[in-house]
Amino acid sequence: EAGVVQSPRYKIIEKKQPVAFWCNPISGHNTLYWYLQNLGQGPELLIRYENEEAVDDSQLPKDRFSAERLKGVDSTLKIQPAELGDSAVYLCASSLDTSSYNEQFFGPGTRLTVL
């Protein structure tokens, strides 16, 4: 079974530039999560999708961040414009549904460096 796929693995951009991250969850997983992991910290949720609906985006900085999950499968997270403080690892995870019992499977992440 293929795991959660993310691309790119690494991205270096200059501040004020836009950037986008892509995530393909495990087949059949209805719930998709985007997490932000700063250096030396645990992941923090940015947004959670149930199918194509964003059900929790309270931690997403909506002035510069946006996300979409078309057709309830793949998802894209965008930052525009990027700031120096956005340098971090962006993790995508998926689970069968939102039941707390169900395991969340994580992708390898995208490491963003903003210069």
Next chain:
Amino acid sequence: AQTVTQSQPEMSVQEAETVTLSCTYDTSESNYYLFWYKQPPSRQMILVIRQEAYKQQNATENRFSVNFQKAAKSFSLKISDSQLGDTAMYFCAFRRGSQGNLIFGKGTKLSVKP
């Protein structure tokens, strides 16, 4: 609000020995789940072990076991017979019983030395 605290930023252990990683949490919920995740240098987070709060019996998965003390809100991870491949960041995480997001601690960097 729930919080998760890991008080050991770094730990090291000799190969084949046993090590215990500490985790405490704060919540007013009665139904919840606790997890330990492993994040090797390649960055892919992997579930190590899971504990349901309503279960008194401590979870075990091969060399990994937990000491769950609900009254003390403590959830430590014991790794027996440590192997070089256990070298990683270990994150303790909390999740409400109904549904909810994972709330992670800051992690403990474990180094297993030959």
